[in-house]
Amino acid sequence: MSFVLTPPRVNAPADYIEEVITGVRAKNPAKPEFHQAVREVVDSLRPVLARHPEYQSARILERMVEPERVIMFRVPWFDDRGDIQVNRGFRIEMNSAIGPYKGGLRFHPSVNLGILKFLAFEQVFKNSLTTLPMGGGKGGSDFDPKGKSDNEVMRFCESFMTELSRHIGPDTDIPAGDIGVGGREIGYLFGQYKRLRNEFTGVLTGKGLAWGGSLIRPEATGYGCVYFASEMLKNSKDALEGKLCLVSGSGNVSQYTIEKLLDFGAKPVTVSDSNGVIYDPDGIDREKLAWIMDLKNVKRGRVREYADKFKKAIFMPTDIKLNHNPLWNVKADCAFPSATQNEITAKDAANLIKNGIKLVAEGANMPSTFEATKIFLDAKILYGPAKAANAGGVATSGLEMSQNSARLSWTRYEVDDRLHKIMIAIHQNCYLTAEKYGTPGNLVNGANIGGFVKVANAMLDQGLV
Numbered sequence: 149m150s151f152v153l154t155p156p157r158v159n160a161p162a163d164y165i166e167e168v169i170t171g172v173r174a175k176n177p178a179k180p181e182f183h184q185a186v187r188e189v190v191d192s193l194r195p196v197l198a199r200h201p202e203y204q205s206a207r208i209l210e211r212m213v214e215p216e217r218v219i220m221f222r223v224p225w226f227d228d229r230g231d232i233q234v235n236r237g238f239r240i241e242m243n244s245a246i247g248p249y250k251g252g253l254r255f256h257p258s259v260n261l262g263i264l265k266f267l268a269f270e271q272v273f274k275n276s277l278t279t280l281p282m283g284g285g286k287g288g289s290d291f292d293p294k295g296k297s298d299n300e301v302m303r304f305c306e307s308f309m310t311e312l313s314r315h316i317g318p319d320t321d322i323p324a325g326d327i328g329v330g331g332r333e334i335g336y337l338f339g340q341y342k343r344l345r346n347e348f349t350g351v352l353t354g355k356g357l358a359w360g361g362s363l364i365r366p367e368a369t370g371y372g373c374v375y376f377a378s379e380m381l382k383n384s385k386d387a388l389e390g391k392l393c394l395v396s397g398s399g400n401v402s403q404y405t406i407e408k409l410l411d412f413g414a415k416p417v418t419v420s421d422s423n424g425v426i427y428d429p430d431g432i433d434r435e436k437l438a439w440i441m442d443l444k445n446v447k448r449g450r451v452r453e454y455a456d457k458f459k460k461a462i463f464m465p466t467d468i469k470l471n472h473n474p475l476w477n478v479k480a481d482c483a484f485p486s487a488t489q490n491e492i493t494a495k496d497a498a499n500l501i502k503n504g505i506k507l508v509a510e511g512a513n514m515p516s517t518f519e520a521t522k523i524f525l526d527a528k529i530l531y532g533p534a535k536a537a538n539a540g541g542v543a544t545s546g547l548e549m550s551q552n553s554a555r556l557s558w559t560r561y562e563v564d565d566r567l568h569k570i571m572i573a574i575h576q577n578c579y580l581t582a583e584k585y586g587t588p589g590n591l592v593n594g595a596n597i598g599g600f601v602k603v604a605n606a607m608l609d610q611g612l613v
Contacts, residue, residue: 161193161194161197161198161204162194164197164204164209165190165191165193165194165197165209168186168190168209168210168213169183169186169187169190171210171213172186172213176262176265178262179261179262179265179266180262181262181263181265181266181489181490181514182262182265182266182269184266184490184514184517184518185266185269185270185514186213186269187518188514188518188521188592188596189269189273189596189600190209192592192593192596192597193209193596193597193600195585195586195587195597196585196597196600196601199585202608203604203608206607206608208604208607208608211607212243212269212272212600212603212604212607213269215240215241215242215243215265215268216241216242216243216244217239217240217241217315218238218239218240218241218261219238219239219240219241219287219312219315220236220237220238220261221236221237221238221311221312222234222235222236222237223235223236223237223289223291223304223307223308223311224307225300225303225304225306225307226303227296227300227303228297228299228300233304235289235290235291235304235308236289236290237287237288237289237308237311237312238259238261238264238287238288238289239285239286239287239312239315239316239321239323240261240264240265240267240268240285240286240287241268241283241285241315241321242265242268242269242271242272242283242284242285242286243272243283243284243603244283245283245603245606245607245610246275246276246281246282246283246602246603246606247275247280247281247282247283248282248283248318248319248320248321248322249283249284249285249320249321249322250271250275250282250283250284250285250321250322250324250542250545250546250549251267251268251271251275251284251285251286251287251323251324251542252267252286252287252288252323252324252325252326252329252542253286253287253288253289253323253324253325253326253329253333253337254267254286254287254288254289254326254327254328254329255288255289255291255292255293255327255328255329255333256288256290256292256327256328257290257292258290259288259289259290260290263489264286264287264288265286266489266513266514267286267326267513268284268285268286269284270284270513270514270534270535271284271285271286271542272284272599272603273535273595273596273599273600273603274534274535274536274538274539274542274599275539275542275546276598276599276600276602276603277535277536277539277574277577277578277595277598277599278539278542278543278546278570278574279543279570279573279574280543280546280547280570282542282546282549285321285323286326287312287323288326288328288329289304289308291304291308291328292328293328293329293333294328294448298332301332301333301336302336305333305336305337305340306336306339306340308337309336309337309340309341309344310340310344312337313340313341313344313345316341316351317349317351318349318350318351318549318552318553322350322351322352322353322545322549323337323351323352323353324352324353324354324541324542324545325353325354327399327488329354330354330400331354331356331366334352334354334355334356335355335356337352338351338352338355338359348360349552350548350549350551350552350553353365353545353548353549354366354545354548355548357557360548360551360552361548362544362547362548362551362557362558362563363557363558363559363560363563363564364544364560364563364564364567365541365544365545365548365563366400366404367404367407367408368404368540368541368543368544368545368567369400369401369404369511369538369540369541370400370401370402370403370404370405370406370407370408370486370511370540371404371405371407371408371540371564371567372537372538372539372540372541372543372544372567372570372571373401373405373408373484373486373509373510373511373532373537373538373540374388374405374408374409374411374412374484374509375408375540375567375568375571375572376509376532376536376537376540376571376574376575377482377484377507377509377530377532377537378412379571379572379575379576380507380509380530380532380575380591381507381530383579384530386506387412388409388412388413388414388482389412389413389414390413390414390415391414391415391480391481391482391506391507392414392415392417392479392480392481392482393409393414393415393416393417393480393481393482393483393484394416394417394418394475394476394478394480394482394483394484394505395409395416395418395419395484395486395511396418396419396420396425396473396475396476396484396485396486396487396491396512396515397419397420397421397485397486397487397488397511397512398419398420398421398440398443398444398451399444399486399487401486401511401512401538401541402419402484402486402487402511403437403440403441403444403445405484405486405511406419406432406437406440407434407437409484410433410434410437414482415431416431416432417429417431417432417478417480418432418475418478419432419440419451419454420451420466420473420475420487421444421450421451422466423450423451423452423465423466424451424452424463424464424465424466425451425463425464425465425466425473425474425475426451426452426454426455426461426462426463426464427461427462427464427475427478428454428458428460428461428462429460429461429462430458430460430461436454436458439454439457440454451463452465471493471494471495472493472495472496472499473491473492473493473496476492476496476497476499476500477496477499477503478503479503479504480503480504480505481504481505481506481507482505482506482507482508482509483500483505483507483508483509484508484509484510484511485508485510485511485512485515485516486511486512486515487512487515488512488513488515489512489513489514489515490514490515490516490517491512491515491516492508492515492516492517492520493517493519493520494517494519494520494523496520497516497519497520497521497523497524498523501523501524501527501529505529506529506530507529507530507531507532508524508529508530508531508532509532509537510532510533510534510537510538511534511537511538512534512538513534513538514534515534521533521592525590525592528589531591531592532575532591533591533592533595533596535595535596535599536574536575536578536591536594536595539570539571539574540567540570540571543567543570543571544563544567547563547566547567574595575591577594577598578591578594578595578598579591579594580594581593581594581595581597581598581601582594582597585597
C-alpha cells in the first residue's frame with residue numbers, strides 16, 4: 149500500500165505552529181523546559197513551512213515532538229551503611245531518522261522527565277548539525293553522585309545499567325556522559341554492560357583511552373564552543389585574541405573552554421558553581437586553571453576556595469532568589485555560559501548588553517531563557533545557540549563511535565583536527581541557512597532550520613514511522 153499524506157487542517161504556518169505548541173503543552177503538563185525548547189525551534193521554522201507545505205501535510209512537527217520511546221525505571225541500590233536507596237532512571241529515545249539514538253546520561257537531583265525531554269529534543273537537531281549519522285536521545289537519573297563514595301557510585305551504576313542494558317546497543321542507542329557522569333561513572337556503566345551482555349562493543353562514549361575511548365573527548369564540548377566562537381568573529385573580521393571572556397560553571401565544559409580560550413590568546417576572568425562566582429581581574433592563566441581542575445576533579449571542592457588561594461580574585465555569592473547572576477554583570481567582550489539550562493535570565497542578558505558584550509557562545513544546553521535569547525537577537529550581537537555552539541561534544545562522541553567500529557585509535561591531532569573542521573562546517577551551515585531563509589546573521593534560525601530540514605527529509609523518505 150502506498151503512503152498517503154493527509155491534507156493539512158491549518159494552512160498558515162503561524163497557525164500550524166501555534167497548534168503544535170498548544171498540543172505539546174496539553175500533552176506535557178508541568179514540563180516548562182520542554183515547552184521552551186519546542187517553541188524556540190518551531191518559531192524559527194515559519195519560512196521553511198511556507199516554502200515546504202509537505203512538512204505540514206506529513207505532520208512532521210507533531211511526530212518530532214513525540215519521542216519514539218520513553219523508558220522509565222526504578223534503580224534500587226545499597227549505600228555504604230547497608231541501607232537500601234531507590235532512585236528513578238530514564239532514557240528518552242527521541243528520533244532515529246538519521247542514525248542510532250545518541251545523547252548523554254545526566255545524574256543530578258534535578259533530573260525529571262521534562263528536563264530530559266527538552267535535552268533529547270535539542271539533541272536531535274544538534275546531532276543533525278554535526279554532519280554525522282546520529283539520532284537524538286537523552287537519559288539519566290535523579291541520583292546525586294556528589295558526596296557519594298566510589299563504591300556507592302559503582303553500586304548505583306551497576307543497578308542502573310542492569311535495566312538500561314535491555315534498551316541500548318552500538319547500533320541502537322549509544323549513551324554518553326553529561327552532568328554528574330564522568331569517566332568514573334562511564335567506566336562502571338560499561339563494565340556492567342559488558343558483564344551482562346558478554347560483548348565488548350562501543351555502546352557508550354566517553355570511555356577510558358585504554359578501553360575504546362577517544363582522545364579529545366573530555367575536552368570536546370569546550371574546545372568546540374571556542375572554535376565556533378572563533379568562526380563567528382572571523383565573519384566580522386575579528387578574533388578572540390585579547391578578548392575578555394566570561395565563563396560560567398567550573399566543570400568539564402568550563403575548564404576546557406578556558407583552556408582553548410588561552411590557546412587563542414583570550415583572557416578568561418570568571419568561573420562559578422552553585423554557591424557563587426569567582427572574578428579574577430588578572431585573568432585565569434594555565435597555572436590557575438590547573439589549580440581549578442585539581443580542586444573540582446580531584447578534591448571536589450567549591451570555587452570559593454580560589455579566592456583564598458589567589459588573593460586578587462573576588463568571590464561573589466549567588467542568591468537563587470534573585471533574577472540575575474553577578475557573573476553576567478562583569479564588563480567583558482565575550483560570554484561562554486557553560487553551567488546549566490536557563491542560567492542567563494532577561495536581566496542577565498540586559499546586563500551583558502549594557503556592559504558591552506560582543507559575543508555569546510553557549511557551552512551548556514539551552515543556558516539562556518527565551519526572553520534572554522530575544523534580547524541577544526534584538527541587540528544583533530554575535531550569538532551562537534547551544535545546539536550549534538556546543539555540538540563539539542557529541543561530534544567527538546560520534547568520532548569515538550567511528551573509531552570503535554573500525555577498531556582504530558586516532559591521534560590527538562587527528563581527532564582535534566576533525567573536531568575543528570566539524571565546528572567550521574556547523575557554523576557555515578547555520579550562517580548560510582540563515583541567509584537562505586531571509587534572516588541573515590540569525591544563527592538561532594540557521595541552526596534550527598539546518599538541523600530540522602535534514603531530519604524532516606529523512607522522515608519523509610522513511611514513510612509514516
